[in-house]
Each structure stands twice: as C-alpha cells, then as structure tokens.
Amino acid sequence: MDFDLTEEQRLLQDSVARLLTDRYGFEQRKAFMQSPEGWSKEIWAQYAELGLLGLPFAEDEGGFGGSNVETMLVAEQLGKAIALEPWIPTVVTGGGFLRHGATAELRAELVPQIAGGELRLAFAHTERQSRYDLNDVATTAKRDGSAWVINGRKGMVIHGDSAGKLIVTARTAGGQRDHKGIGVFLVDATGPGVTRRGYRTVDGQRAAEVEFSGAQAEAVLGSPEDGLPLVDQVVDETIVALAAEAVGCMQVAHDMTIDYMKTRKQFDRPIGSFQALQHRAADMLVQLEQARSMSYFAAMGVEERDPVERRKNMASVKVQIGRSARFVGQQSIQLHGGIAMTMEYAAGHYFKRLTVNDAMFGDADYWLRYLASSGGLVAAA
Incomplete structure (x- = not known):
C-alpha cells in the first residue's frame, strides 16, 4: 500500500508546521492560555487564511475538499504544538455533523462562516x-x-x-x-x-x-x-484527528527526552550513555511508531461502510493510541526527572494533553472492553 503523500498534502503539512514553529513556541502558548478566550484569535485567523477551517467541507460549499488524510496531517502538527485553538471541536466534530446531517441550505449558511473563522462549534x-x-x-x-x-x-x-x-x-x-x-x-x-x-x-x-x-x-x-448513528459516525471521524494529535504529542515528548538524555550528566557522563536508559528510550520509540501506524490505520479504517466494523476499527485505534500515549508520557516524565513535573517545562504539558486525549470519547480500557465483548477486531475462525 502506498503511504506517500501527494504534493498538495506535503505542502499542507509543511505550511501548518511552519506556522506553528514560527508562532507557537512554548512561551507563546502560555501567553495564549492567559488570554480571555484561552487561545489565540490571531492564530485562528491564520488557520482560516491557510484553509484549515474549511478543510473537510466540499469546495462548492466554500471548503477545501480535504479527506481524513488531510485531517490527520493537520492534527499531528497541532499536537506537536499542543495547540489550544478549538480546531477539532469546530472543524472535525462540528464539521462532521454539518457534512453528514445538515441540509444543503444550512451548510450554505454556516460553512462560509466556519471557513472564514467567524463561527465556532x-x-x-x-x-x-x-x-x-x-x-x-x-x-x-x-x-x-x-x-x-x-x-x-x-x-x-x-x-x-x-x-x-x-x-x-x-x-x-x-x-x-x-x-x-x-x-x-x-x-x-x-x-x-x-x-x-x-x-x-x-x-x-x-x-x-x-x-x-x-x-x-x-x-x-x-x-x-434516530440520530445515534450520526453521532457514532462523527465520533469515529473525530478519533482520526485525536489519534494524529496524540502522535504529534508523542513525537515531541520522545524528541525532548532524547535531547535531554544527551545533555543531562550524572557521574560525569550523559545519562543517555547508560544502557538501561537507552532501552527505555528505544521502547518509547517502538510505542511511538506503533501509534503512528494506528493513526494511518484510523484514516483508512474510518472509511469502512459497515458501522459495526468501522467502530471496531476505531476501537482498536483508541486502544493502541491510549496505551502508547501512557507509556511514552510516563517514560518522558521519568527520564527527565523532577524538572518534567514543573509548569515551566514542556514535558509535563505534553503528558497532560495525552492524558486528556486518551479520555476523549472513551479511554483505552473502555475500548478494550468493547472489543472483547464484540468478538475482537478479527473474528475467530
């Protein structure tokens, strides 16, 4: 299967990454958090300029015409910045309800407002x-x-x-x-x-x-x-974004930990030279890559037309993402030591976002029980 991105997808990924790298440093994020809204209206306007707020909507309705792959790419970059703006609630979840449940007249009224940054859901x-x-x-x-x-x-x-x-x-x-x-x-x-x-x-x-x-x-x-099937479909699509956001958080948590292990010294040696800690860092990488694979699977598995099979697909995504997030977050805190528990250092903030992300629409334990009660992801022969 071809996992290569198209030129347009790479351009989207690079544009979002560049914006967040330039405008969303850790100190800037803390300032955004203290604003009356708790996030940046200026950054929200730039999301609109990049087309991120109209991403999943049809082009003839004023949107970008993006797929779940584009949603995954944007959400991963937002996860790397632990962004505070309401992109997932408005664009992915709210947008999903409009795309699947609203009349054409209602979409014609609301989608331009969402894409322009004027309306949040x-x-x-x-x-x-x-x-x-x-x-x-x-x-x-x-x-x-x-x-x-x-x-x-x-x-x-x-x-x-x-x-x-x-x-x-x-x-x-x-x-x-x-x-x-x-x-x-x-x-x-x-x-x-x-x-x-x-x-x-x-x-x-x-x-x-x-x-x-x-x-x-x-x-x-x-x-x-009979609106529950609509809710289930939109929640499954939201899980795609949450999975990708978690992968972005885990990537930064892993990178921060490796950098810290290279510079923090004990017994006149970088702690990264100790084999036991190298093994823990390697295990973090394994969990990160397993989560990344499941994020790709989420973007494809949510397209399953059978709602029962689609729900099993997304349950398996939540299980692996949740387990990986817990492991990577805990190891990042442990390998950093006491500094990771302070509000002034970013590692703890990534772990907090991963913890909240896991709890959204059901944590790993909840979805594991669901899979067990429904016969597992793949039915026994």
Missing part, C-alpha cells in the same frame, strides 16, 4: 451519569409546534464557552439508555435558555458546563428519532 453530549456511553442521554427535546425545546445539562463541553453554536444530543423518546429516540440539535450558544460556565481543563484547553432550560433548537441534524 462545540459538541455537547457528555452528562454526569453517561461517562463514555453516547447512548446514555437524559437531556430532553420536546416538540413545541414546529420547534424543539431542550432541557437538561451537559458537562465537559470542549471549547463550549467560546462556541457560537452548540451541537446537542437530546432524547426525544424512549428510556435514558435506549439507542433509539436520540436527536441531534443545533442550538445558539448565546440564545435564551442557555447558561454556560467556562473553565480551563488540566491540559490548558477550555471547556464548559452547559445548562439548557427551555432552549429552542435552530435546526435538527439528521433524524430526531
């Missing part, structure tokens, strides 16, 4: 009791004439405090954990009946607790009675 799905189960939805949506009125609470809405519109899962029928009776709704984040409380997450991103009290939806994305 956030996916409000997690509830206190739901943990990683996308079908566990207690928030309700009731018809009021031709409109839908939403009541309930959502937690850990990534970048929900700065989003202009929220994509909300709400129950229209059935019991709290039924797979049927779930709708996906577009809600004005600043509209009546919506209350947000923003906060900073452990890895420096922003999130929000959101309460809906009689909030009226602007649109329904997909079927209001």
